[in-house]
Amino acid sequence: MMLTRRRSFLLLATSAALLASVLVYLYLMSKADESDTYAQARDLIRQIKQNDSQWENEILKARTTINYNYDPLVSPLVEMKQLWRAFDNIEAHHRHAATPAWRAAYADYQQALEDKSRWVERFKSHNAILRNSLAFLPTAADGIQVQLGQLDATDTLRLHSIATDTYDLMLSSLEFAQMTTDDKAADILVGLNKLAVNKERLPAEFHGPIDILSNHIALILREQPRVNQLLEQIEAVAVAERLDTITQMLDRDERAALLIDQRYHFYLLVFSTLLMLLLLYMAVCLLRSFSEINRVNRALMGANDELEQRVERRTLALTQASTALQREIDERTLLESQLVQSEKLASLGQLAAGVAHEVNNPIGFVSSNLGALDDYFSRLQDMLKAYRQAEIAIDPATLSASLATLRTEIELDYILDDIPLLIRESKDGISRVGQIVKDLKDFSRVDSNQDWQWANLQQGIESTLNIVASELKYKADLVKAYAPLPEVECLPSQINQVIMNLVVNAAQAMGPQRGTITLRSGCEGEQVWIEVADNGCGIPADSLQKIFDPFYTTKPVGQGTGLGLSLSYGIIKRHRGEIHVLSEVGVGTTFRIELPVHQTRAA
Amino acid sequence: MPIARSLRQLGAVLALLPAVALAQTVGGPLSPLPPVPELAAERVELGRRLFNDPRLSSDNSLSCASCHRLDQGGADNLPLSPGFDGKPLPVNTPSVFNASLNARQFWDGRAQTLEEQAHLVVQSPAEMGSDWQVVVRRIADDPDYRAGFARAYDQGVDEHNVQNALATFQRTLLTPGSRFDRYLQGDTAILSTDEKYGYQRFQEYGCIACHQGVNIGGNMLQKFGVLGDYFKDRGNPTPADLGRFNVTGDEEDRHVFKVPSLRNVAVTAPYFHDGSAATLEAAVDVMFRYQLGRTPSDEDKALIIQFLKTLTGQWQGKPL
Numbered sequence: 061m062m063l064t065r066r067r068s069f070l071l072l073a074t075s076a077a078l079l080a081s082v083l084v085y086l087y088l089m090s091k092a093d094e095s096d097t098y099a100q101a102r103d104l105i106r107q108i109k110q111n112d113s114q115w116e117n118e119i120l121k122a123r124t125t126i127n128y129n130y131d132p133l134v135s136p137l138v139e140m141k142q143l144w145r146a147f148d149n150i151e152a153h154h155r156h157a158a159t160p161a162w163r164a165a166y167a168d169y170q171q172a173l174e175d176k177s178r179w180v181e182r183f184k185s186h187n188a189i190l191r192n193s194l195a196f197l198p199t200a201a202d203g204i205q206v207q208l209g210q211l212d213a214t215d216t217l218r219l220h221s222i223a224t225d226t227y228d229l230m231l232s233s234l235e236f237a238q239m240t241t242d243d244k245a246a247d248i249l250v251g252l253n254k255l256a257v258n259k260e261r262l263p264a265e266f267h268g269p270i271d272i273l274s275n276h277i278a279l280i281l282r283e284q285p286r287v288n289q290l291l292e293q294i295e296a297v298a299v300a301e302r303l304d305t306i307t308q309m310l311d312r313d314e315r316a317a318l319l320i321d322q323r324y325h326f327y328l329l330v331f332s333t334l335l336m337l338l339l340l341y342m343a344v345c346l347l348r349s350f351s352e353i354n355r356v357n358r359a360l361m362g363a364n365d366e367l368e369q370r371v372e373r374r375t376l377a378l379t380q381a382s383t384a385l386q387r388e389i390d391e392r393t394l395l396e397s398q399l400v401q402s403e404k405l406a407s408l409g410q411l412a413a414g415v416a417h418e419v420n421n422p423i424g425f426v427s428s429n430l431g432a433l434d435d436y437f438s439r440l441q442d443m444l445k446a447y448r449q450a451e452i453a454i455d456p457a458t459l460s461a462s463l464a465t466l467r468t469e470i471e472l473d474y475i476l477d478d479i480p481l482l483i484r485e486s487k488d489g490i491s492r493v494g495q496i497v498k499d500l501k502d503f504s505r506v507d508s509n510q511d512w513q514w515a516n517l518q519q520g521i522e523s524t525l526n527i528v529a530s531e532l533k534y535k536a537d538l539v540k541a542y543a544p545l546p547e548v549e550c551l552p553s554q555i556n557q558v559i560m561n562l563v564v565n566a567a568q569a570m571g572p573q574r575g576t577i578t579l580r581s582g583c584e585g586e587q588v589w590i591e592v593a594d595n596g597c598g599i600p601a602d603s604l605q606k607i608f609d610p611f612y613t614t615k616p617v618g619q620g621t622g623l624g625l626s627l628s629y630g631i632i633k634r635h636r637g638e639i640h641v642l643s644e645v646g647v648g649t650t651f652r653i654e655l656p657v658h659q660t661r662a663a
Numbered sequence: 664m665p666i667a668r669s670l671r672q673l674g675a676v677l678a679l680l681p682a683v684a685l686a687q688t689v690g691g692p693l694s695p696l697p698p699v700p701e702l703a704a705e706r707v708e709l710g711r712r713l714f715n716d717p718r719l720s721s722d723n724s725l726s727c728a729s730c731h732r733l734d735q736g737g738a739d740n741l742p743l744s745p746g747f748d749g750k751p752l753p754v755n756t757p758s759v760f761n762a763s764l765n766a767r768q769f770w771d772g773r774a775q776t777l778e779e780q781a782h783l784v785v786q787s788p789a790e791m792g793s794d795w796q797v798v799v800r801r802i803a804d805d806p807d808y809r810a811g812f813a814r815a816y817d818q819g820v821d822e823h824n825v826q827n828a829l830a831t832f833q834r835t836l837l838t839p840g841s842r843f844d845r846y847l848q849g850d851t852a853i854l855s856t857d858e859k860y861g862y863q864r865f866q867e868y869g870c871i872a873c874h875q876g877v878n879i880g881g882n883m884l885q886k887f888g889v890l891g892d893y894f895k896d897r898g899n900p901t902p903a904d905l906g907r908f909n910v911t912g913d914e915e916d917r918h919v920f921k922v923p924s925l926r927n928v929a930v931t932a933p934y935f936h937d938g939s940a941a942t943l944e945a946a947v948d949v950m951f952r953y954q955l956g957r958t959p960s961d962e963d964k965a966l967i968i969q970f971l972k973t974l975t976g977q978w979q980g981k982p983l
Contacts, residue, residue: 127866129692130883131876134766184883185919189954192869196957268958275890275956 079335086331090324097150098314102307104147109303111136111143119180119294122187123287126195130184137177144173165309169302176297183290190283193276194237200273201230207266222258226273229255233277240288248281394626416497423497427490434483441476499523512659515552517545517588521579524556528563532577535567536594539578545588549659550635558628562592562651565624569596569649583657590653598645607641635659692866692875695844696761696926696976699837705815709808710832713825718801720747720791727784727829731759736930736983737836742938746789753789753903755938758931760978761924763834765881770903770936772884772921773910777830778823795822838927838976838983846973854973861970864963869955878924879974885922887936890956893949894918897939904937929972930983943968 115136122128208223229251236244252274259270454460467473499522525538532538566577580591599607606612608629632639637655713719717726730744731737737758743751754770762768768780785791785798802808803820812820815828843862846854854862865871874880884907887893894904902909907916920936928934933941940946947967951959959967975983 127692127871127875129694129875131694134876134882181884182915185885188872188883188885189889192872192955196869272957279890279956 083328083331083335086324086328090321090328095314095318097153098310098317101147101150102310104143104150105303105307105310108140108143108147109300111140112299112303115140115176115180116294119183119291122184123191123291126191128188128191130188133180133184137173137180140173144169162309165302165306169299169306172297172299172302176294176299179290179294179297183287183294186283186287186290190237190280190287193279193283194234196276197230197233197273197280200269200276201226204266204269204273207269211263218261222262225251225254225258229277230273233280236280237284240284245281245285248277252277252281394630412500416500419493419497423490423494427487427494430483430487430490434480434487437479437483444472444476496526499526512549512551514547514549515555517548517550517552517555517590518542518581520552520556521559521581521590524560525563525579528560528567531564532567534574535570536575536577539576541578541580543580543582545581545583546657548588548655548657550655551631554631555635555655558631558653559590559592561624561628562653566592566594566596566649569594569598571597586657587654588657589655591650593648593650595648598647598649599641599643600645604641604643608639691847692871693843693847693879694877695847696764696837696839696841696877698839699835702831702834703815705811706828706831707835708832709811709815710828710830712808712811713802713829714832716802718805719785719793719798721793721797722747725791727759727781730756733759733836733978736760736927737762738931740932742933742941746787747792748789750789753901754936755933757923758927759833760836760838760976760983761878761881761926762836763830764837764878765921765924766883767881767921770920770923771907771910773907777833778826781826781829782822795825798822799825836978838978841926841974841976843970843973844976855969857966858969858973861966861968861973864959864966865970868951868957868959868963868967870950870967873922873954874925879926880922881924883922884916884919885954887918887920888953891953893953897937901937906936925971925974927975927983929975943971947971 115133118132118136122130122133204226205223208219208226211219229248232244232247232251236248255270255274255277259267259274262270451460451463454463525532563577563579569575575595578591578593580593582589603612603614607625609626612626629639632653632655635655636659637653639654640652641649642652643649714727714731717723717729719726725747730739732739737760738756741751742755743753744756746752757770762780763777766772766775768774768777769783774780774783782795785793785795799820799822802812802825809820812824812828816824818824842853842858846859865874873883873885876882887906894900905917907919908914910916929943932943932946933939934943934946935949940949944964947964951957951964977983
């Protein structure tokens with residue numbers, strides 16, 4: 061994956077670089093507008109040519125001028141070399157110096173210039189002395205003529221002939237300078253010979269001037285052909301033609317370059333167009349892939365959202381499940397506690413029922429014994445009355461007196477009065493014990509503990525109140541406002557337990573002052589209701605919601621389990637009933653229980 | 664036919680005459696020195712220091728100025744100067760003054776530029792006996808030079824730039840203000856009548872055929888001994904006597920030398936490539952005999968020498 065991406069990146073970079081370099085190449089090739097440099101180059105060549113012709117002009121001047129200043133024969137060469145260097149610099153940009161044709165043209169020109177400068181250098185040397193001798197010739201000849209004229213004319217004809225020879229020789233030499241032919245050279249040689257012969261015929265003072273003259277003429281004879289030859293050589297050196305060749309090549313190259321330029325312009329145009337099309341295509345592709353990416357992105361986002369929602373849903377479900385579980389756990393805990401509590405109550409009830417049962421027997425025979433005792437004593441009273449009446453009749457008086465004393469001592473009268481009272485009270489006590497036992501049995505209902513039965517709630521309430529009476533006694537007065545209730549299908553012991561809870565709570569809600577607990581009941585259609593109201597301290601609003609929660613208690617540790625109301629709530633709910641609370645702090649609290657008369661229990 | 668021929672001859676002579684007459688009226692073959700050129704001051708200064716720097720020779724014994732003494736006419740007064748090894752050089756030391764106006768350098772004209780000349784002298788086993796790598800290293804090791812070259816040249820110290828600095832300095836070594844130049848510039852009263860006659864003789868005898876131009880010589884090569892064999896007469900031929908033949912190997916260049924400039928000639932004795940002429944008189948004699956093939960009168964010779972003495976110019980405001 062990584063590798064392919066790198067490879068495709070490399071491929072992309074390479075092709076981009078390739079395209080860019082092609083573009084740059086074409087641009088450079090088409091941009092190379094070298095008409096400027098061509099013009100410059102041509103101008104330089106033209107200047108070189110100008111210098112060359114000026115050079116030649118100066119050479120012509122030098123061959124006809126004595127006392128010539130040779131500086132102008134040096135400067136054109138210097139100038140030409142400088143111009144050539146400049147030209148070479150320009151041409152270095154053209155890069156065509158490498159072609160054989162150009163190399164040849166360069167070499168030809170350099171060779172030509174070198175030849176020419178060498179010939180010119182020689183020309184300077186030879187021309188200088190030639191001109192000097194030519195200029196000196198008339199003076200030298202004149203000197204001889206004058207000298208000849210000064211001679212005593214012993215042989216005028218010969219002297220004349222010598223003068224004529226010398227003059228002719230001079231003229232021939234001057235002529236030779238103009239028309240250098242072999243004939244003339246031969247003439248001059250003949251003349252020189254004649255002069256040499258004539259010299260011998262003349263006095264010694266002539267020898268020096270004649271030698272000088274003939275030396276100079278010999279020099280002319282030697283140098284003139286050399287100078288002419290050098291001039292021919294100079295003329296033969298085709299510097300100008302070489303320059304023309306270069307100019308022509310420049311022209312040709314320029315035309316070719318122009319053509320190439322145009323061609324590259326065209327290529328550039330085509331390439332640019334292609335590139336533009338490619339760019340357009342790529343733009344379209346890009347747009348397309350962008351929209352594709354967008355689409356995929358959107359889909360992805362949708363999926364993501366959905367996923368999130370699903371997660372949320374799952375989380376919710378999980379939370380709910382967890383809540384439910386927690387609730388279940390709580391319920392279980394509650395149930396367990398309730399179970400424990402009811403077990404406790406149940407065993408307590410059983411104990412109470414057992415005790416009641418055991419107590420019932422002694423109560424029975426004590427009660428019946430008391431009845432018998434009452435009956436026996438009234439019969440005993442009648443007997444005693446009879447004894448008393450009989451006492452007066454008893455003789456000895458002493459016996460009767462002692463009987464009277466004993467009677468007084470034991471306060472028989474008082475006993476006789478008190479015993480019936482005691483018996484009545486005992487009977488009453490026994491009946492109360494019986495009632496208590498009965499209530500205990502009613503409350504616990506040990507015998508029919510968990511069975512739904514039709515029960516008289518009022519009776520249950522009364523029994524319960526009896527059980528908790530001792531707790532209420534010092535705290536509150538009970539007010540009962542019962543409306544008659546029908547029998548209700550319920551678990552009576554549990555309902556009793558609820559009533560007891562509410563009543564005990566109400567009693568505990570009382571402050572130091574004695575309060576009132578009002579019990580009301582009523583029936584509305586298929587519903588019965590029971591209210592337990594107190595005028596105690598009341599429950600703060602923030603606690604009100606929590607009072608049915610398990611283990612919630614405001615009582616000091618040890619006084620309450622915190623289970624009472626929650627247990628009650630559970631019991632009422634089991635009876636498909638409702639339990640409500642109304643409370644105001646400082647005014648009091650009212651609990652209201654609503655129960656259906658019928659339990660339509662589903663299986 | 665003879666008539667026609669002689670007519671043609673006459674015509675030819677007549678055709679020649681105006682040219683001769685013309686030559687003496689136009690301008691004149693001599694011209695005054697140009698003003699000292701304004702060149703890059705830093706390069707000139709570097710060149711001046713290099714010119715006086717013995718590190719250019721292999722054993723640090725010779726500088727350019729050892730032979731080209733600017734207080735002695737730009738040369739020394741020896742026939743042959745000693746090289747770095749103390750042995751005499753093959754040819755006489757020419758003056759460095761106005762050398763930039765010579766068409767070629769050296770007696771045999773083997774260098775066309777001053778740069779080339781510097782290049783050859785440093786390498787010459789007889790003269791400086793050094794080599795350029797050593798010279799450039801020595802120069803480059805000198806922080807002052809390094810800084811100077813860095814300022815004056817883009818490439819700093821290198822062979823080409825050292826040569827260029829030397830040449831640039833030498834291009835400033837012109838000696839304008841000679842009395843003759845001032846005469847040429849219009850101050851005709853500055854020359855005495857004799858000196859003017861001397862100039863006239865100088866022209867008439869044809870000295871000017873070779874010693875012409877701005878440098879009064881220096882712009883052509885010439886055979887030493889045009890009208891006589893100088894070397895045979897002098898004796899003791901040396902390889903240097905072959906002159907330009909040593910450069911070209913061309914028989915025609917045997918004994919051919921650069922025509923030296925006559926500027927400051929009065930203060931640059933001894934003369935000729937072999938330093939054989941100790942005085943101007945001796946030199947003028949040799950020239951008349953071997954180059955001009957003529958015998959001047961003593962008077963003419965004296966006049967010419969007087970003229971030659973007007974060619975002494977000034978450097979740094981003082982006559983040489």
